[in-house]
Amino acid sequence: MPPLLIALALGLGIVALGLATGAAQLRGLRRLRQRTHVPSDEARYLRNRHGRRLVTAAVLVTMGGMIVGAYVSGMVEAADKLGQPREPGAPPMTDGERNFVLGFIVYWVAVVGMVFVLVVLGFFDAVATRLYWLGIYRELRDDHKAKLSRDLAVHRRHRDQNRAGPGKLGPIGDLDS
Secondary structure (H helix, E strand, O other), X not given: OOHHHHXXXXXXXXXXXXXXXXXXXXXXXXXXXXXXXXXXXXXXXXXXXXXXXXXXXXXHXXXXXXXXXXXXOOHHHXXXXXXXXXXXXXXXXXXXXXXHHHHHXXXXXXXXXXXXXXXXXXXXXXXXXXHHHHHHHHHHHHHHHHHHHHHHHHHHHHHHHHHHXXXXXXXXXXXXX
């Protein structure tokens, strides 16, 4: 398969993924604004998550566009021609060719840099999600412990009342006495 078709498929696939991701995040932000009763910490988490993922979508679209652009513009073909062996006695590269090579290198370093940015954004998103859900877990755990403690106190009170006989310790629900 020709490299141009591979690059087009890869680049356009990345652009499509970025556009789909961005559209999903915009829908999520719109739904979040429409919800009226959302706890403030959850709303902040969801807003930040959608924001991070919108940035990720923009980077995906840009990166895919750069990949497609490099091949469609003929930049890769020109670089391939410069990479061909020169005839003996041919003049060395001109300043224009050197500048082109430098620009070509910077271009592809920028594309690879975008891959790094995507990895970093994914890491930050994973850490933020983990921290948020650990907070939710702690709240649930503490609530569960409080309920278990209350139920255990009621059980002990009931057990002590049954040992002492009816009417000796007061009503079951009266835990303060």
